Amino acid sequence: MAELKTFKGGIHPPYNKELASGKAIKRAPVPAEVIIPLSQHIGAPNEPLVKEGDRVELGQVIGSSEAFVSAPVHSSVAGTVKEIADLPNFTGAKVKSVVITPDSSQPEFAKKPGKDLDSLSAEEIRGIAKEAGLVGMGGAAFPTHVKLTPPADKPVDTVIINACECEPFLTCDHRLMLERTEDLIAGAKLLKAAVGAQKVIFGVEANKMDAADALRAKASGLPDVEVEILEVKYPEGAEKMLIFALTGRKVPPGKLPSEVGCLVQNVGTAVALFEAAAWGKPLYERVLTVTGPGVREPGNLLCAIGTPISALIEACGGLVGNPTKLIMGGPMTGWAQSDTSASVVKGTSGVVVLTADVVDLGEESECVRCGKCIEACPMFLSPNYIVQATRRAQWDKAEMWGALDCFECGCCSFSCPAYIPHVSYVRKAKAEIAALKKK
Ligand code: SF4
Ligand code: SF4
Structure with missing residues (x-):
């Protein structure tokens, strides 16, 4: 058999896809409230177009911006605006968000007759x-x-x-x-x-x-x-x-x-x-995977944007075993969560719950110069040197070793026998380099 196409570098982590790959997409129940951040995209933030107490319809625009690099946000339910406030999103950053209490019964989206797609x-x-x-x-x-x-x-x-x-x-x-x-x-x-x-x-x-x-x-x-x-x-x-x-x-x-x-x-x-x-359907709901050994019934759910993680886990039978790590997104590039309050945004592809037996919580130690991180880096960077430069606050050197070209895939950390969290160092270096350039 001919060799399959690929790139140089990279890793082969355990995939664990079998937990949910055979599960057909099912609709998640409408939660008790949805928390919809007004900025869910790269670009200019949206301004709210609704206020507390307003009635909103399914698919109604509730936030928009005049800027070209931006994307409007729509209501994922029919209901009443309970609150507009700066609330933490999945990264922990506070973002202006619209909290909506859904009506007890929800309408189906009314498809609008579209044009011939080919035209x-x-x-x-x-x-x-x-x-x-x-x-x-x-x-x-x-x-x-x-x-x-x-x-x-x-x-x-x-x-x-x-x-x-x-x-x-x-x-x-x-x-x-x-x-x-x-x-x-x-x-x-x-x-x-x-x-x-x-x-x-x-x-x-x-x-x-x-x-x-x-x-x-x-x-x-x-x-x-x-x-x-x-x-x-x-x-x-x-x-x-x-x-x-x-x-x-x-x-x-x-x-x-x-x-x-x-x-x-x-x-x-x-x-x-x-x-x-x-x-004519706006992006107000998405399919995501709720999975991991810490979820009783892993599956693929079609859920309203703004659904809290807690409601998704409940829809999948609740937690099981000894849940140790909760991640919004995949385990390689997702965001670790300290609780289940964050809500789904347009870019959320999954919620993963790992248990103590699969989480390798080794302690960070000194680099043993094995070169495994360099071998794994698909961008051909030297992650160990970026770490070294960051520890020494040598931002010019961190840039020279390619901190700005790193796209935070995590292959280096995964390969490292010294449990060095390269991505955290790279993020720090990027922030410092950006601040210096701004000056
Ligand atoms: S996280 Fe960055 S440095 Fe590490 S392997 Fe990926 S691209 Fe390379
Ligand atoms: S994989 Fe870890 S221990 Fe090996 S060279 Fe890279 S940073 Fe050092």
Whole structure:
């Protein structure tokens, strides 16, 4: 068998996908209240368009901004605004949020008759993405209409759908590929039309062959859609790694995929674009995975944006065993939580609960110069030297060793026998370098 496409570096963590990969998507119950942060994206924050006591309808815009790099926020329920306040989001940062008490019975979303998808112009597709509040749903949450507006001198010829889902435990994209195959392909074609590309490539990791087969079956006869199988390796789905694996093109440091004629979008975003264009549906709910050995009945849930983690865990039968670590997102790039109060945002792909028997809580010790972090780094950086420079507050050296090129994948920390949390050091270095540049 020919070698599967991949990138250099990376790691093979235990994937643990079997906990939820066979579980069909089910709708999560509407929680007692939703907490919807008004900024869930990279870019300008939104201003509230509602006030305490207002009635809101499902899908109503409740926050927006005049800025180009921003994405409006919609109500995920029909109900009454209970409060508008600065509340901690999943990172712990305080963000202006709208708390809504849902009505006891919720309406179905009323699909609006859309235009023929094939007739939509690039401009119309970008407008639909903006109005629907679409952002990258793989975690980065960059506004989609901005990504669909590459510089005029950087034509995009290839749209890549990141169908790797390389983070351990998460399976929501896998389920979308199986259960929403046609809508996903339609969304991918809209992305292609929006940037005037010639083709779409789905990059699927080899541990989801059923999804690859489903995509191939539905895409047969479409000359502009390809399905490629990639090696199972983390972080295969990271933009630069995925572009290299599929096209051999290298995105230069500090540059965007459009530099090499590519646009990368996640599975959830492509499905959401289809729903926005075909049904007029804004991004007010998403599919995510609630899983881990600490969850009684792991599964894939379609839930309202703003649903607290506690309600999702309850919907999955509650906690079990000896829960030790709660993570919003995947275990490699997610955010550790101190309690279950944070709410789901557009970029939340999962909630993972780990138990004491699977969490390796080794103590940080001195570097033994084994070089494993260098070997694992897909950006070819020297994470050990970034750590050293950060400990010594030598910010010029941290930059020289590539702190700004690090995309915080965590491969270095995972490989390190000295339990050094490289990513924490890199984040510190980035913040200090940014502060110095600002001065
Ligand atoms: S230095 Fe950054 S990019 Fe390299 S392995 Fe570590 S986290 Fe990933
Ligand atoms: S993996 Fe850890 S111990 Fe080995 S060189 Fe890197 S920082 Fe040092």
